Amino acid sequence: MKFSVKVTLKKDVLDPQGKVVQQTLQNMGMHTLKNLRQGKYFEIEINENNESKAKSKIEDMCKKLLVNLIVEDFEISKI
Amino acid sequence: MNSSVIVFPGSNCDRDIAVALEKLQFQNKMVWHKDTSLPKSDLIVVPGGFSYGDYLRSGAIAAKSNILNEVIKAANDGCLVLGICNGFQVLTETGLLKGVLLRNKNLKFLGKDIFVKVVNTDNKFCNKYKKDQVLKFNIAHNEGNYFTSPDHLKELEDKNLIPFKYCDENGNINEENNPNGSLNNIAGIFNYKKNILGMMPHPERMIDQIISNNDGVNLFTSLLN
Numbered sequence: 361m362k363f364s365v366k367v368t369l370k371k372d373v374l375d376p377q378g379k380v381v382q383q384t385l386q387n388m389g390m391h392t393l394k395n396l397r398q399g400k401y402f403e404i405e406i407n408e409n410n411e412s413k414a415k416s417k418i419e420d421m422c423k424k425l426l427v428n429l430i431v432e433d434f435e436i437s438k439i
Numbered sequence: 440m441n442s443s444v445i446v447f448p449g450s451n452c453d454r455d456i457a458v459a460l461e462k463l464q465f466q467n468k469m470v471w472h473k474d475t476s477l478p479k480s481d482l483i484v485v486p487g488g489f490s491y492g493d494y495l496r497s498g499a500i501a502a503k504s505n506i507l508n509e510v511i512k513a514a515n516d517g518c519l520v521l522g523i524c525n526g527f528q529v530l531t532e533t534g535l536l537k538g539v540l541l542r543n544k545n546l547k548f549l550g551k552d553i554f555v556k557v558v559n560t561d562n563k564f565c566n567k568y569k570k571d572q573v574l575k576f577n578i579a580h581n582e583g584n585y586f587t588s589p590d591h592l593k594e595l596e597d598k599n600l601i602p603f604k605y606c607d608e609n610g611n612i613n614e615e616n617n618p619n620g621s622l623n624n625i626a627g628i629f630n631y632k633k634n635i636l637g638m639m640p641h642p643e644r645m646i647d648q649i650i651s652n653n654d655g656v657n658l659f660t661s662l663l664n
Contacts, residue, residue: 373586374620376546425503428496428532430539431586 361406361414365422366435368399373431402426403439411438440465440663442482445510445526447472447501452487452523452641459643460484463659472504482519482662483510485526487579487641497540497582498528507533519563519662520635524580527627527637536630536637538587543580544620550579553618555603555626555640556610562633565602566664567657573610574603574654576626576640578618583639585621585628592622603627603638 382396408414442465460467468478490501522530530536557568603626607616627638642655
């Protein structure tokens with residue numbers, strides 16, 4: 361079973377990398393660009409048959425290592 | 440006093456801190472991250488560097504290494520723990536210290552001498568410094584921008600858990616002299632019991648007048664007090 365995990369900075373946390381990327385795109389002429397935030401993306405394959413069990417294991421991985429919950433949010437989807 | 444320096448793949452200030460500790464009369468041992476037990480230690484140092492190439496987040500992988508389980512146990516039993524630079528990042532990732540170190544506000548790697556003010560001396564690490572003394576330390580980091588919740592920040596201030604704040608050479612603490620965007624110019628913090636210190640500047644680089652200055656010496660000799 362395969363899942364994707366999207367990790368993003370919480371909305372109140374400053375994202376200087378995203379700001380620079382946004383600024384660069386705007387400098388390149390993308391004037392309708394309103395806002396850009398940068399994040400991380402993981403693809404995870406897991407040997408489980410039960411989807412909810414698999415999902416809870418991935419959630420555990422997120423909480424224990426992949427995500428710093430102080431500044432980041434995450435979203436798990438089946439792919 | 441017995442000290443242990445934890446070494447990860449990618450640590451690069453482990454020898455510097457070992458030289459500093461030995462020069463200042465600590466009996467020091469180097470401990471590899473895969474080890475599962477610690478030598479008898481009064482002080483454990485998590486050194487600076489780029490453990491595991493800063494993969495995932497600075498300090499995140501090192502925080503899950505074998506030896507860190509032992510460091511966490513020892514710290515919870517009251518052992519003195521010092522995390523410098525990447526070591527500070529590792530300690531926040533373990534949860535031994537609250538908060539997180541984000542990318543420097545200006546997105547630049549900072550490698551330079553800066554000034555810090557000794558804001559609190561009532562602790563084991565700073566008792567040989569004078570309150571409000573200004574020290575010249577060196578910083579070398581990409582993620583030193585300390586961030587935490589407003590409640591925890593208030594606690595840090597109210598309970599005197601901040602030993603060092605970035606300042607100018609006259610001791611003025613303001614945004615202009617904040618190299619990395621840290622909340623309240625924080626350069627280092629303690630846990631509640633004040634046995635764990637995490638700091639971004641490198642005191643171990645300031646132990647010899649010939650190559651820098653002696654401003655870091657008192658941090659180590661305070662521990663021997």
